[in-house]
Amino acid sequence: MAEATLDLRGLPKSQAYSELASHIEAVLDGIDDDIAEMATVSALVHNAFGFLWTGFYRVVTPGKLMRVGPYQGTLGCLEIAFGRGVCGTAAAERRAVVVHDVETFPGHIACDASARSEIVLPVIDSSGDLIAVFDIDSEHTGTFDSEDERGLAQVLSRFAR
Numbered sequence: 001m002a003e004a005t006l007d008l009r010g011l012p013k014s015q016a017y018s019e020l021a022s023h024i025e026a027v028l029d030g031i032d033d034d035i036a037e038m039a040t041v042s043a044l045v046h047n048a049f050g051f052l053w054t055g056f057y058r059v060v061t062p063g064k065l066m067r068v069g070p071y072q073g074t075l076g077c078l079e080i081a082f083g084r085g086v087c088g089t090a091a092a093e094r095r096a097v098v099v100h101d102v103e104t105f106p107g108h109i110a111c112d113a114s115a116r117s118e119i120v121l122p123v124i125d126s127s128g129d130l131i132a133v134f135d136i137d138s139e140h141t142g143t144f145d146s147e148d149e150r151g152l153a154q155v156l157s158r159f160a161r
């Protein structure tokens with residue numbers, strides 16, 4: 001198994017995500033188990049960048065309800081309905097949502113009051129079904145942009161293999 005968690009703070013985002021993706025692929029080589037993969041991705045992404053909250057909401061009732069999955073950080077909300085908050089919007093529309101300042105996002109769900117910006121990406125399996133969303137919260141505004149979206153989508157593409 002590949003060595004410990006990486007700290008990628010301070011690197012240009014493109015380089016950080018490239019190293020992160022290689023590291024995750026090495027650590028999870030030969031593993032095909034959604035929970036083990038979600039737990040490992042959460043731990044490695046969270047510690048690479050020092051985010052506030054990093055983890056998955058799993059689809060438990062397609063089109064209706066998600067429940068918290070593996071995550072790192074402060075206590076997360078247990079359930080989120082499709083269409084509610086940033087996570088529910090990403091799930092309902094099956095698209096990445098980048099929020100520069102959570103105070104400007106109507107219906108944002110504040111699981112932790114110190115969250116200031118957020119990115120949520122859909123997680124699609126090999127059948128094309130939405131199985132989860134991957135959510136990251138930062139305690140600073142404007143943390144995420146299209147480079148984060150691209151880098152994280154690359155990491156999550158393993159769930160579609």
Ligand code: SME
Nearest residue numbers: 076085086087108109111
């Ligand atoms: N802020 C999210 C809820 C999940 S947590 O922040 C962990 C949202 O609005 O969907």
